[in-house]
Amino acid sequence: MKSAQIPRFDDQKAAVPGPVERIEDIESLLAESGYVGDREIATALFLAVRLYRPILVEGYAGVGKTEIAKTLAASLGTTLYRLQCYEGLDVSSSLYEWNYAKQMLRIRMDEESGHTAAEKEATIFSEPYLLTRPLLQALMHTSESPVLLVDEVDRADEEFEAFLLEMLSEYQVSIPELGVVRAKHRPYVVLTSNRVRELGDALKRRCLYLWIGYPSLEKEIQIIQTRIPGIHASLAKQIASFAEALRKMELDKRPGIAETLDWGMALIELHRAHLAEDAVRATLGCIVKSQGDMERVRKALPQLLAGLPPAAS
Amino acid sequence: MNSARACDDLVLAVVQFCRLLRLRGVRLHSDAAQTALAALREIDVTERNDFRTTLRIALVQRPEDLAPFAYFFNLFWGTGRPAGEANRAADSSVNGLSDAERLGEATPEAEAGAEEALSSDAHSRITPGREAAHLPDDSPIRKMKAAMVGGGRREGEVPGLAASEAAELERLARELAPILATRRSRRWMRTPRGSSIDLRKALRSSLRYGGTPIELPRRARRMTRTRLVIFCDVSRSMDEDAAFFLRFAAAVLRRLWKVEVFLFATDIVRVTPLWLRESWSTLLLRVPDCGGGTRIGACLARFLEEHERSLVGGDTIVMIFSDGLDAGDPMVLDLALERLGRRSRAICWLNPLSHLEGYEPTAQGMAVALRHLDVFAPAHDLASLSELVRDLRVLRAA
Numbered sequence: 065m066k067s068a069q070i071p072r073f074d075d076q077k078a079a080v081p082g083p084v085e086r087i088e089d090i091e092s093l094l095a096e097s098g099y100v101g102d103r104e105i106a107t108a109l110f111l112a113v114r115l116y117r118p119i120l121v122e123g124y125a126g127v128g129k130t131e132i133a134k135t136l137a138a139s140l141g142t143t144l145y146r147l148q149c150y151e152g153l154d155v156s157s158s159l160y161e162w163n164y165a166k167q168m169l170r171i172r173m174d175e176e177s178g179h180t181a182a183e184k185e186a187t188i189f190s191e192p193y194l195l196t197r198p199l200l201q202a203l204m205h206t207s208e209s210p211v212l213l214v215d216e217v218d219r220a221d222e223e224f225e226a227f228l229l230e231m232l233s234e235y236q237v238s239i240p241e242l243g244v245v246r247a248k249h250r251p252y253v254v255l256t257s258n259r260v261r262e263l264g265d266a267l268k269r270r271c272l273y274l275w276i277g278y279p280s281l282e283k284e285i286q287i288i289q290t291r292i293p294g295i296h297a298s299l300a301k302q303i304a305s306f307a308e309a310l311r312k313m314e315l316d317k318r319p320g321i322a323e324t325l326d327w328g329m330a331l332i333e334l335h336r337a338h339l340a341e342d343a344v345r346a347t348l349g350c351i352v353k354s355q356g357d358m359e360r361v362r363k364a365l366p367q368l369l370a371g372l373p374p375a376a377s
Numbered sequence: 378m379n380s381a382r383a384c385d386d387l388v389l390a391v392v393q394f395c396r397l398l399r400l401r402g403v404r405l406h407s408d409a410a411q412t413a414l415a416a417l418r419e420i421d422v423t424e425r426n427d428f429r430t431t432l433r434i435a436l437v438q439r440p441e442d443l444a445p446f447a448y449f450f451n452l453f454w455g456t457g458r459p460a461g462e463a464n465r466a467a468d469s470s471v472n473g474l475s476d477a478e479r480l481g482e483a484t485p486e487a488e489a490g491a492e493e494a495l496s497s498d499a500h501s502r503i504t505p506g507r508e509a510a511h512l513p514d515d516s517p518i519r520k521m522k523a524a525m526v527g528g529g530r531r532e533g534e535v536p537g538l539a540a541s542e543a544a545e546l547e548r549l550a551r552e553l554a555p556i557l558a559t560r561r562s563r564r565w566m567r568t569p570r571g572s573s574i575d576l577r578k579a580l581r582s583s584l585r586y587g588g589t590p591i592e593l594p595r596r597a598r599r600m601t602r603t604r605l606v607i608f609c610d611v612s613r614s615m616d617e618d619a620a621f622f623l624r625f626a627a628a629v630l631r632r633l634w635k636v637e638v639f640l641f642a643t644d645i646v647r648v649t650p651l652w653l654r655e656s657w658s659t660l661l662l663r664v665p666d667c668g669g670g671t672r673i674g675a676c677l678a679r680f681l682e683e684h685e686r687s688l689v690g691g692d693t694i695v696m697i698f699s700d701g702l703d704a705g706d707p708m709v710l711d712l713a714l715e716r717l718g719r720r721s722r723a724i725c726w727l728n729p730l731s732h733l734e735g736y737e738p739t740a741q742g743m744a745v746a747l748r749h750l751d752v753f754a755p756a757h758d759l760a761s762l763s764e765l766v767r768d769l770r771v772l773r774a775a
Binding site: 086087103104107108110111114115117122151152154156162164167168171172174175181184185221223259260261262265268269272273274275277 | 406407408412415416419420421426427430431434435437438440443562563564565576577579580583584587588590716719720
């Protein structure tokens with residue numbers, strides 16, 4: 065069995081994106097990009113695109129929140145700018161920063177050149193010395209509306225939320241030395257959150273809201289078969305059933321779709337056509353991610369395997 | 378003309394639907410109706426599923442509201458189908474219902490439950506005598522509590538402390554206050570004694586000297602003020618423990634900036650402005666205790682409803698002082714603590730029973746609460762308080 069070819073987003077060329085008129089347009093674009101969504105997600109993306117509103121995607125870890133933004137960018141044929149949030153994220157890491165070292169070097173080199181101070185200042189505070197971060201990059205993208213993904217915005221603090229809110233209302237920032245940078249095309253903004261912290265109301269009010277839960281059994285099977293084309297249908301079914309059973313257990317970290325796909329790929333690499341006890345024990349680390357969880361799953365393994373649909377020959 | 382009429386009717390209907398949702402406890406933002414209408418303009422409103430999805434995307438802000446939304450949508454806009462089928466359709470359409478306990482399946486039982494939870498009558502239903510019912514009759518704890526409390530509420534006296542004890546209390550409060558008062562944020566601020574160099578300012582000031590960074594301004598991580606919210610259980614069983622703890626809290630409170638104090642038994646009362654002015658007995662009289670057992674979960678839920686946004690933020694430390702004998706539904710307590718934990722920095726639960734030998738936190742309320750807590754300690758006398766101070770110092774360093 066050859067190893068699976070996973071479609072990668074950067075390799076894909078979306079079909080020429082026409083104007084997005086109806087929800088069905090988005091649905092077909094999503095299907096072409098290999099994203100298995102449903103009408104709800106397509107509707108949410110449709111509204112976000114048509115109304116030019118940011119969309120807040122909440123859900124547990126590993127259910128495909130980041131994938132949505134990537135898919136949107138691929139479907140619309142635009143660039144994706146990604147800002148990963150963390151506590152203490154501030155303007156210099158998210159918007160821009162001057163390249164101080166380069167500036168100081170330039171000043172040293174210019175010492176003998178005879179330029180006036182004003183000229184020197186104009187040189188060092190110009191675009192070549194500006195390190196742009198994702199938010200500014202999204203604003204400065206001129207060819208078409210890019211997709212801006214602000215990932216895990218609940219990990220940033222309240223001050224960053226206020227700053228983000230300000231940027232999302234005007235889509236312009238003012239850099240003291242350069243002037244006002246206005247977005248030529250308003251970016252499509254996707255915010256994701258793991259619900260670790262409650263987001264501020266002002267930010268939530270600005271956005272449309274989409275909750276993504278764990279997929280149903282059929283949907284998960286479909287996702288596995290789309291993303292791992294070489295996989296047996298019965299193995300996909302068994303993997304999905306096992307994952308569903310695991311999610312009903314009391315685990316520290318419940319497996320998301322990302323883990324399920326990793327597991328499927330691992331099993332294919334090991335040339336397995338169905339789930340047997342030894343295969344599961346060997347690859348448990350793909351789907352279960354803590355010591356306590358591994359113990360619990362090992363203990364419950366016989367029952368879990370007994371509950372699976374039978375493997376086709 | 379007809380379509381204009383129909384348009385107006387739709388606008389009116391959407392606005393009324395938003396009002397219904399707000400009335401029934403679903404959190405909507407202030408311009409929800411406008412967002413919904415702008416969104417509806419983009420879709421074909423005759424498609425029922427799209428209509429519902431669009432309204433949900435525009436109106437709902439939290440996953441807890443998904444199930445009530447589904448229920449009220451069917452109620453308001455009609456189901457368009459025979460009743461049983463409609464409920465099942467609502468189930469399958471709510472995204473992510475595989476996690477049924479968290480989101481609350483819109484099954485008929487849960488609908489009744491949602492109805493009950495949303496109505497304000499739920500708080501007032503009291504079953505007498507259930508507080509002690511959780512413990513088996515011959516449990517040593519029950520006997521000890523019986524011996525300690527001696528029946529009946531003591532009116533008026535704060536148990537007197539000896540002078541040395543009072544001094545010790547003040548000392549502990551002095552130690553505790555700075556620990557709780559501030560925390561190190563991850564943001565930077567300029568300070569002359571900071572640990573790292575502020576390159577931006579250095580560059581700016583170097584321009585004055587022709588590009589040579591002669592001044593090296595420094596920066597360090599900022600300190601922010603934390604807020605402390607104290608919940609104290611003043612029901613019958615907690616009487617003297619509460620009094621002791623509150624004396625300590627008063628000593629701490631005098632030294633902190635932002636402290637809120639709430640007392641609860643069967644309902645919760647904010648006593649912060651009255652705290653240092655009124656006597657103990659007057660304060661106790663303000664707290665409704667209809668007998669029949671403490672309802673910790675319901676009180677916390679009530680607090681969250683009214684004060685969540687204003688009082689609990691990323692810097693808040695929550696202290697709950699209670700013996701954990703909860704006569705209410707443990708699920709309510711679980712949800713309330715989860716919500717509180719998501720909003721605040723840390724939850725400390727001080728349980729005066731936990732120092733008793735052989736005590737295991739198996740009472741329903743306590744067992745459910747344990748997984749949300751960052752600190753779990755007794756606070757019944759001075760020794761335990763100094764241990765608490767130590768625990769909190771560790772917590773702050775984390």
